[in-house]
Amino acid sequence: MIVWKGWGILAIVIAIVCSVAMQLLCDAVFGSGYYRSSRWAMPLALLLASGIIFFVGQKLNRKPGKVVIDKETNEEYILKSTHSLFWIPLRYWGIVTAVLAVWMYTVSP
Template sequence: MIIIWQGFGFLGLLIPFLMSLIAQLATDSIYEKGFYSGHPLISVAVLFISAAVVWLVGVKLNSGPSRLLVDPKTGQQFDFKKKHTMFWIPLQWFSTVVAALALLVAFK
């Protein structure tokens, strides 16, 4: 599988992965081994929380300042802005993919 991102778009996959890993290690160490995999609602909650985190990070990163350049010959203006995307989806909107994954896990 090919993963395509621009800027810090890779955080759209990294944040849910790391949050799920930390949640699994924490619940399995606090309770018994296999507790996280035995209780799928924990993973659903973690995925929804990570979707919110991805949304906030995406809004923060994609709301940065832009650079306005003017072509001296035509006078046409070009607005250049740094993009943070995952699979050509802006990072804040990629959080809906993470939330959809949470719903898929919930109704599986």
């Protein structure tokens, strides 16, 4: 089960699109099956995806909220849409993906 709010699902979509694009590029340039056998291709794809995820999350969070005034208490509330995946804001998924990419590169044989 995947839980997201707003455009939080983009974290997964961007990571998959970058991975597929890197696989197509590597297999076209270096030959079939190179993407799966290489040590650097998948971490690089995730590192590129992490930058895109972070900046998309930042851009979505810059949108101003709507100010609503409660008629009974006369208090102001700001209604702003949030974009998260598994309750983690989208921009932080960029950092998580970058850490995962570095970990994959350093741990892989």
